[in-house]
Amino acid sequence: MLTAGDNGPVESQVDARTRELARIVWDHLVLSEPLSKADLILALGSHDTRVAVHAARLWHEGWAPLVVVSGGRGKVTSDWELTEARVFGRVAREHGVPERALLLEETAANTGENITASRRLLEERGVAVGRGILVAKPYMTRRALATARRQWAGVSWAASAPELGFEAFAEDERQFIELMVGDLQRMVVYAERGFQVPMPVPAAVWAAYEELARLGYDRHVIR
Incomplete structure (x- = not known):
């Protein structure tokens, strides 16, 4: 090749x-599950901005009213000038997600923190979450689900990824x-x-x- x-x-x-x-x-x-209407779409930050594009698509399709993008800097993005959340947020806006439907979490450095930091952020803002959609790279979906189901167990989670x-x-x-x-x-x-x-x-x-x-x-x- x-x-x-x-x-x-x-x-x-x-x-x-x-x-x-x-x-x-x-x-x-790779683990993809059927989606149901949810309270939020949680895009897990990484070096792959196609995740943010997919999160925006799900928002446009009406799966949830809120997109949360989570990510500070991780093992692959440690040298980025901007946080993963800021980069993902910019991409989401470029794909039509308005500011009112977008929330940035900029501290997480790993998958567990993507979940726990986003949970804290939403609790601080009084946003109730009963059902959520995790958006990640395809090969991160199974571990993202396993993590969310432990770290935010009160939420019913499904996973979705770009069709790659x-x-x-x-x-x-x-x-x-x-x-x-x-x-x-x-x-x-x-x-x-x-x-x-x-x-x-x-x-x-x-x-x-x-x-x-x-x-x-x-x-x-x-x-």
Whole structure:
């Protein structure tokens, strides 16, 4: 596979076996559920602004009256000039979400804080939430749900993501795989620590994670 670099096309360093393993992890992590009308759309900040575009689309479709974008700076966005929330907010406004329907949470540095900080913000503003829609990158949906169902258990949550396939993340394929490997490990470790509800990982998926980690895709693995 060829990807565009500063000096023209360069050959990807991800081989066929690595991509096969990554697809196994992807297939487990991606979890989309039917949506119901909700009180808010909570867009989880990241480096991928397509999440904000999708949140705006859901707002236009009438799934919820309020869009909350949450994110300070995380492991991939630590060098951004603006917070993830400000960037996502700008994108949401560019896609037609008005200020009255948009709320920014600018402190969260991880998924758990996306939930807990947004919860505090809405409680401070007296906004009651009984049902919510989490919007995240496709491979973050399962862990986002597991986290929200623990950290904001009184809300009925569903997850939604931009309609992107595995190939849509080929521009920086190594980083994409490293992030998925870290997220899958957290599905197990964070459940054990009580940070999110348990969601069992099939043996074949865990074996793919272990092989990817051995191959060096362990940048975001908890040591």
